[in-house]
Amino acid sequence: MAIAPRPQHSPVLHSITQSEPFRSAEEAWFWTMAALVARQDGARIVAGRGSAIRPCEPDDVVRCLDRLYRQRRIDLSHGGVLRRWGERGYSPNPHAPSERGDAALWREALSRLEWPLRIKGIVVGPGFATVTSLRP
Numbered sequence: 001m002a003i004a005p006r007p008q009h010s011p012v013l014h015s016i017t018q019s020e021p022f023r024s025a026e027e028a029w030f031w032t033m034a035a036l037v038a039r040q041d042g043a044r045i046v047a048g049r050g051s052a053i054r055p056c057e058p059d060d061v062v063r064c065l066d067r068l069y070r071q072r073r074i075d076l077s078h079g080g081v082l083r084r085w086g087e088r089g090y091s092p093n094p095h096a097p098s099e100r101g102d103a104a105l106w107r108e109a110l111s112r113l114e115w116p117l118r119i120k121g122i123v124v125g126p127g128f129a130t131v132t133s134l135r136p
Helices: 011-017 025-040 058-070 076-088 097-119
Strands: none
Touching: 025 058, 025 076, 025 097, 058 076, 058 097, 076 097
């Protein structure tokens, strides 16, 4: 009976090294919201499924946001704006009078979320200010 050779890397560590981090907190947030909506609709979410292997689960991003809330760096108004616009799949327009307040909260929340996500390796790249969302 032959014994199969042991892999050089564990499957988890191997998939992390091949993962593609997000370019911004905004991109990570839209991905997280899409995954949470899919989960709510009955889909089973697993890291590494989909078009790109990501370095986290949606819950990892939510935990970072929760920690900011517990540290009083964001409040419920930030969370409400992130949820509403995240479900829509695009960011509020700062030039539209009816969306101006939401846009300010959106930018503030994501700018505060950016650093914790970078520390965890979930986000790498130029940063929030250089990424813009396309409206439908």
